[in-house]
Structures are given as structure tokens and as C-alpha cells.
Amino acid sequence: MTRPTPLTDTAALTRNRARANLSALFLQEAARDEVEDRLEMVNKSFSSAGIVAAFPSLWRGRIDGAEVLPETETLALTPATHDLVIHSLGLHWANDPVGQLIQCRRALRADGLLLAVGLGGQTLHELRACLAESEAMETGGLSPRVAPMAEVRDLGALLQRSGLALPVADTVSLRVQYQSMWHLMRDLRAMGETNALATRIRSLTRRNILNRAADIYANGFPGDDGGIIATFELIVLTGWAPDDSQQKPLRPGSAQARLADALKTDETPLSD
Numbered sequence: 001m002t003r004p005t006p007l008t009d010t011a012a013l014t015r016n017r018a019r020a021n022l023s024a025l026f027l028q029e030a031a032r033d034e035v036e037d038r039l040e041m042v043n044k045s046f047s048s049a050g051i052v053a054a055f056p057s058l059w060r061g062r063i064d065g066a067e068v069l070p071e072t073e074t075l076a077l078t079p080a081t082h083d084l085v086i087h088s089l090g091l092h093w094a095n096d097p098v099g100q101l102i103q104c105r106r107a108l109r110a111d112g113l114l115l116a117v118g119l120g121g122q123t124l125h126e127l128r129a130c131l132a133e134s135e136a137m138e139t140g141g142l143s144p145r146v147a148p149m150a151e152v153r154d155l156g157a158l159l160q161r162s163g164l165a166l167p168v169a170d171t172v173s174l175r176v177q178y179q180s181m182w183h184l185m186r187d188l189r190a191m192g193e194t195n196a197l198a199t200r201i202r203s204l205t206r207r208n209i210l211n212r213a214a215d216i217y218a219n220g221f222p223g224d225d226g227g228i229i230a231t232f233e234l235i236v237l238t239g240w241a242p243d244d245s246q247q248k249p250l251r252p253g254s255a256q257a258r259l260a261d262a263l264k265t266d267e268t269p270l271s272d
Contacts, residue, residue: 006095006198010073013093013196017054020192027174027191028055031089031117031234032062034172038115038236039063039084046084050077050107052100053088054192075100077107084113089234091118092149093196101162101237111243114164120171120233121151126221127184127230134213143201152235164239165246172234177223181214184230 039046049066051059052075056068063084069076071090085104091097097118104114128146135142156169178184188194221229240246260267 008093008095009196009198009200010095012200013192016189016194016196017192019189020055021190022055022057024187024190025055025058025192027119027193027232027234028053028058028089030172030174030232032058034234034236035086035088035115035117036062038238042113044113046113048082048109049084049086050082051086051088052077052090052104053086054090054093059086059088073099075103075107077103079106080109082107082112083109084115087114087116089117089119091116091155092123097150097155098158098161101158101164105162105164105239105241108241110241111245112241114237114239114241116237118155118235118237119149120155120235121149122171122173122231122233123149125231126217126228127181130181130213130217130220131209133216134209138206138209138212146195149233150235155235155237159237159239162239163242165242166238166240168238170236172236174232174234176230176232177225177227178230179227181210181217181228184228 046063047065049063051063051066051068052071053059053068054071056070059066059068067082071087073095077085085107087100087104091100094100101114101116104116108114124146131146132142152169152171156167159167159169178187185194217228223229258267
């Protein structure tokens with residue numbers, strides 16, 4: 001049996017991240033801040049956190065006693081050890097996102113919390129559209145240039161497949177203004193988020209394709225004060241390791257009162 005081609009060239013991703021500028025990691029910082037804000041709203045204290053991060057230095061010292069681990073295909077998480085596991089902004093590059101979540105789930109003790117953040121399908125939709133339109137006009141074809149990113153409903157389903165209870169998936173949208181497409185691409189390189197697809201074209205993109213894409217971008221997605229707008233969508237996944245103490249849905253048909261009575265309205269039967 002042949003193995004499917006992986007989505008991500010992990011060696012290229014490692015090189016991209018090694019060249020990243022730590023002062024330009026605003027997306028990673030936004031994901032970290034979002035996780036910290038949500039932890040403040042959880043009525044539970046945590047004593048044994050495990051944090052999986054593409055840039056571990058951003059997390060060191062943020063949560064007392066936390067074990068901060070690099071993001072790898074096989075995570076160095078000890079099973080049934082942590083009451084909190086954080087997976088910070090790396091799922092969009094994972095060749096096996098379900099496997100990543102399952103490993104996080106196995107590392108949790110009963111009633112432990114998982115918080116995972118990844119980039120969603122609306123991320124860089126402007127850049128993808130402009131590059132696709134430009135390349136189609138210049139060459140008559142398309143090349144894989146931006147990693148495909150999952151929609152919130154797809155990632156939410158992964159939580160259930162991973163065996164987590166009380167799963168929740170929601171989004172946070174960030175709209176960032178840049179001077180031009182060139183400045184956006186320079187920022188993506190500084191963040192270590194440039195193309196690491198296994199199927200990417202290895203030769204340099206023709207300059208006329210990029211020039212046309214920059215013009216399309218400037219005309220199609222202008223900023224309020226000039227420049228361009230780029231969208232980044234953070235998808236935040238929350239789930240708990242199953243435990244008998246957790247709330248469970250009632251059995252269908254077991255309600256003791258009618259919804260119509262609670263709403264003080266008449267119930268209208270539907271025809272077959």
C-alpha cells in the first residue's frame with residue numbers, strides 16, 4: 001500500500017520557522033493571548049499544564065509549572081499526566097491534525113482541558129484569490145501557493161473524533177492593514193508562515209504574476225486609509241477529557257415540561 005502524499009513538507013516548515021523573526025510573531029501572540037483570556041473564564045485551577053507550540057519561547061513563563069514542548073508529528077506528551085493541554089497555532093500545518101488532537105487527549109487526566117488554536121479557512125482569502133486570478137490570467141493554470149485551511153465545522157468534528165467531551169469550536173477574525181501585498185508577503189516570511197506545501201512549485205514565481213496579483217489586491221481589497229486588508233481567522237477548539245462528573249445531555253423524550261408551556265405559547269403540530 002502506498003502512503004498518501006503529505007500536505008506539509010516538514011523540513012521546509014522547519015526552515016521557515018528557523019528564519020522567523022521573533023519580533024514579528026503577532027499571530028502566535030494573538031493565539032497565546034486568546035488562550036490566556038479563555039483560561040481566566042474557566043472556573044477551575046490547573047496544576048500540570050502541557051503546551052505544544054511552534055515557538056516555545058513565546059510560552060515559557062506564561063503559565064506556572066507548564067511543560068513547554070515543540071510541535072512535532074509525535075508529541076512528547078506523557079499519557080494521563082496533564083490537567084491542561086494547549087496546542088498553539090500549529091494545526092493548519094499538521095499532516096495529521098486528528099492524530100495531534102488524539103495525542104493531546106491521551107495526555108489529559110480525567111476532566112482535563114484541551115485548548116487548541118489553528119488558522120481557519122478565511123485566513124488570507126484575499127491573497128489566495130488574487131494569486132489565483134493572476135496566475136490563471138498569465139499562465140492559464142494554478143499552482144498550490146497557500147496551505148488549505150479547515151473550516152470551523154470540520155475542526156469541531158475532529159474534537160469528537162478525538163474522544164473529547166463537551167466540544168466547542170469558534171472563531172476569532174483579525175483584519176490587518178498592510179501597505180501592499182509585498183509588505184504582507186514579507187511579514188508572512190518573518191512569521192515563518194510562507195509556503196511549505198509538499199506539492200508546491202519549487203521554482204521562483206514569475207515576477208509578472210506577482211506584479212499583476214499586487215495590482216489586483218490593491219484594487220480588490222483596499223484598506224480604509226490606503227494599502228490593503230488581510231484577514232487571519234483563528235479557530236479555537238475546546239474539549240474536555242471525559243469524566244463522570246461532567247454534564248451530560250438528557251435522553252431524548254425525557255423532558256418533564258413542554259417548551260410551549262415555558263414560552264407561554266400555543267404548540268402547532270406540523271403536518272406529515
